[in-house]
Amino acid sequence: MSSGTEHEDRFRRIYADNFEPLLAYAMRRVDQPEDAADVVAETFLVAWRRTREMPPEPEVRLWLHGVARRVLANHHRGGARRGRLGERLKQRLRFAIAVDPGSDVPERLTVRAALARLGELDRDVLMLTFWEGLEPREVATVLRVSPAVVRTRLSRARARLRNLVGDDLGPSGHVLDVMATRTPEEGR
Structure with missing residues (x-):
């Protein structure tokens, strides 16, 4: 068996063993189920890219939770940025609509x-x-x-x-x- 196949098999095992616990972890920390799915997908993407850096099997769940925690932090920061941007856009729209568009x-x-x-x-x-x-x-x-x-x-x-x-x-x-x-x- 080649080294690439061993890494792929290991990743598949880790994914199968940890998907549901990570999804539950994310679901408890986001407002929308879609966001939890995105967090888990991003977590496993990081794990795939860093497969060779993952710790041995008994510690990998903790490592994945650490990755998921950082992904969640990024998600929440992005949500806050989107919220601020949305508020600025709402204010601009209110100002633009304050003038009756039909008057001219x-x-x-x-x-x-x-x-x-x-x-x-x-x-x-x-x-x-x-x-x-x-x-x-x-x-x-x-x-x-x-x-x-x-x-x-x-x-x-x-x-x-x-x-x-x-x-x-x-x-x-x-x-x-x-x-x-x-x-x-x-x-x-």
Whole structure:
């Protein structure tokens, strides 16, 4: 029997003998059964990678519990990070939703209709600048034109868009404000 086969057989035995006790250990320490399964899977993955470092059979269960304990600690730290990230996302969403998204629909439709009447390059320059927040040099890279062309096109396109939209949207700068707010489908 080869050395590789002996290690595989030993691992199989250790897995069979310790799977259920490790699963019970993990189940008592996590909120969701799926998390316990993940902890046990990760524990045995570490064990597989470190098969040659495992202690002799009588001590291997304790070694596996030590590995599982560290895996659980990582799991809980990750859960705390996910929780903090989720809270930040909820706060951002609350702030974003605080403004009635329907209030600017007429303006948004007017701007979209005006944009459709612009040439493709002018439309791209405006949208990359105001919706994507790119600088003229960045827009130039995306469109493969010079920054000077972008600045010229941007100036002309803004003026043309203002003429197409008219003054019915509010004070000066209104077109840019409406353009700078993304709708959910635009953010995709």
